[in-house]
Each structure stands twice: as structure tokens, then as C-alpha cells.
Amino acid sequence: MGIVLEPTTAAGREGLAALLADPAGALLALDFDGTLSPIVADPEQAYAHPGAAAALAALVPLVGTVAVVTGRPALSAVRLGGFEERPELASLVVLGHYGAERWAGGTLTAPPPHPGVAAARAELPKLLAALGAPAGTAVEDKERSVAVHTRRATDPVAAFELLREPLTELAASHGLTVEPGRLVLELRPPGVDKGAALSGLLRERGARSVLYVGDDLGDLAAFAAVRRLRGTGLAGLLVASGPVTGEPPVREIAEQADLLVPGPAGVVDLLERLAQALNSAS
Numbered sequence: 426m427g428i429v430l431e432p433t434t435a436a437g438r439e440g441l442a443a444l445l446a447d448p449a450g451a452l453l454a455l456d457f458d459g460t461l462s463p464i465v466a467d468p469e470q471a472y473a474h475p476g477a478a479a480a481l482a483a484l485v486p487l488v489g490t491v492a493v494v495t496g497r498p499a500l501s502a503v504r505l506g507g508f509e510e511r512p513e514l515a516s517l518v519v520l521g522h523y524g525a526e527r528w529a530g531g532t533l534t535a536p537p538p539h540p541g542v543a544a545a546r547a548e549l550p551k552l553l554a555a556l557g558a559p560a561g562t563a564v565e566d567k568e569r570s571v572a573v574h575t576r577r578a579t580d581p582v583a584a585f586e587l588l589r590e591p592l593t594e595l596a597a598s599h600g601l602t603v604e605p606g607r608l609v610l611e612l613r614p615p616g617v618d619k620g621a622a623l624s625g626l627l628r629e630r631g632a633r634s635v636l637y638v639g640d641d642l643g644d645l646a647a648f649a650a651v652r653r654l655r656g657t658g659l660a661g662l663l664v665a666s667g668p669v670t671g672e673p674p675v676r677e678i679a680e681q682a683d684l685l686v687p688g689p690a691g692v693v694d695l696l697e698r699l700a701q702a703l704n705s706a707s
């Protein structure tokens with residue numbers, strides 16, 4: 426079939442074989458930051474890899490469903506991904522805010538905002554000042570959540586550790602949860618995660634196989650869902666995107682993956698190889 430992809434696990438090889446044998450029954454789901462887009466200092470500048478939208482567009486007519494599952498607001502991923510500029514991506518589904526939002530067919534559906542987010546956001550500046558958060562600590566207002574980034578601090582890991590517990594307490598005091606990620610602590614409403622989001626979409630589409638690609642702690646819930654569903658007969662291939670920007674891959678993701686690819690360029694290469702294999706089989 427002309428595809429050089431070698432998952433390191435038997436389950437991963439089964440997942441890949443099922444996807445190639447029955448593409449109409451497959452759901453391809455990918456995280457955004459660190460997977461389709463490189464990790465950069467400014468979250469507003471995290472544009473997708475130049476080949477990402479084209480690679481996704483090539484797969485749309487070949488597989489059952491193509492989706493992006495992200496912690497970002499869905500519209501932020503749509504914009505940075507350049508998804509709306511490609512008519513071939515009209516059927517792309519983007520699940521944003523860990524599944525709380527859904528963008529499909531150009532329309533966004535989302536629940537009302539959790540009141541705790543506005544309250545936590547209002548208290549953040551005073552708390553960060555009281556904690557002596559170092560220069561470079563940055564607040565990303567995501568509307569349905571608020572994220573505190575430490576990547577631009579002189580010692581990003583020390584800043585992350587300084588803020589971790591107090592932000593967890595602030596979140597809890599407003600009925601929110603803290604989602605840790607790559608040098609980011611996000612205060613967001615509980616009750617949704619990428620595992621529930623992915624499982625729901627798999628059910629909705631009646632998918633018989635799934636490929637999920639992720640790079641960060643927020644993707645672990647999706648990895649866990651695929652591992653659980655494999656026990657019920659769904660075929661699944663778990664791919665880790667990493668390392669990126671000189672950072673090692675997130676350990677738990679790399680450990681649980683069936684295949685490791687080198688960052689967004691490696692993800693795009695993987696998508697192109699899949700499309701090539703499916704085209705040559707049809």
C-alpha cells in the first residue's frame with residue numbers, strides 16, 4: 426500500500442490496518458497546539474504548519490470524519506489553522522474548549538459562559554501581583570476560560586510552579602478546575618474533557634476506527650478514551666507529536682502513544698502518507 430508508518434504496538438498496528446481497510450468508518454482527530462501548529466512564545470501567533478490545512482483537506486474525501494479537538498476556543502483554531510479559507514474543509518468539525526464548543530459547517534455552538542470565569546479573571550491581576558509573578562507571565566483571555574502562561578518568563582518552570590497551587594485554589598473558589606499544559610495553567614469550567622468530546626463524536630459518527638494525535642497533558646483524556654474503547658472493539662491508533670521547540674515530548678503522551686512523530690512537520694507528513702496510501706488503494 427506504499428505507506429511507511431510503523432506503530433510500535435500491536436494495538437496501534439491494528440488501528441492503522443483498520444483505518445486503511447475501512448476508511449469510511451474512520452475518525453481522524455487531531456489536537457491543535459503542538460500538533461498542527463508549532464509551539465511559539467505568543468499564543469496569538471501559533472499559526473498551523475503551512476502544510477496542515479492542505480493535508481487535512483486531502484483526507485476529508487477519503488475518510489469518514491476529520492476533526493480538530495482543542496483546548497482553544499474553536500474559532501481561534503479555525504483562524505490560526507486557516508480552515509475557513511478552504512472549501513474542501515467544509516465538513517471539518519472543530520471541538521473547542523475541550524469539547525464545550527463545536528464549530529461545524531461554519532457555525533459555532535457553545536453553552537452559556539460559566540460565571541466563575543469572569544469572577545476568577547477579575548481577581549487574577551491582584552493575585553499575580555501578590556504572588557510576585559515574574560515579568561513575562563501572561564494572561565490569555567479565552568472568554569470561556571482564562572489561561573496564565575509562563576513561557577515568556579526568564580525561568581518559565583519556576584514561574585509555573587510558583588503559580589500552580591494558588592491558581593488551583595482560585596479556580597476551586599469559583600467552581601472551576603485547573604488544566605495544566607505546556608507552561609500554561611488554565612482556569613476553566615469542569616465537566617468536559619477531550620476524552621468525553623472524542624467519545625461523543627465517535628458515537629455520533631458510528632466510527633469503527635480512530636486515529637488521535639496529541640502532544641500535551643490535555644490530550645491524555647482522549648488517549649484514555651481510545652485505550653478504553655479499544656477494549657470494546659474499536660480500533661485505534663494513538664500518535665504523539667513531539668518534541669517541539671527543543672522541549673522534550675510530554676512524557677505521559679510519549680509513553681502511551683503507538684507512534685511518535687517529530688512535531689507538526691511530522692504530523693503533516695503522517696497525514697500526507699495516509700492520504701497517499703488511501704488514494705492508491707481506491
Ligand SMILES: O=P(O)(O)OC[C@H]1O[C@H](O[C@H]2O[C@H](CO)[C@@H](O)[C@H](O)[C@H]2O)[C@H](O)[C@@H](O)[C@@H]1O
Pocket residue numbers: 456457458459463464465466467468469471494495496497565567572574576606607608609611641643
Ligand atoms: O489543546 P491544544 O490545541 O493543544 O491547546 C492547548 C493550549 O495551547 C496553547 O498554549 C500552548 O501553545 C502556545 C502557542 O504555541 C504556547 O505559547 C503555550 O506555551 C502552550 O501552552 C493556547 O494558548 C492555550 O489556550 C491552549 O489551551
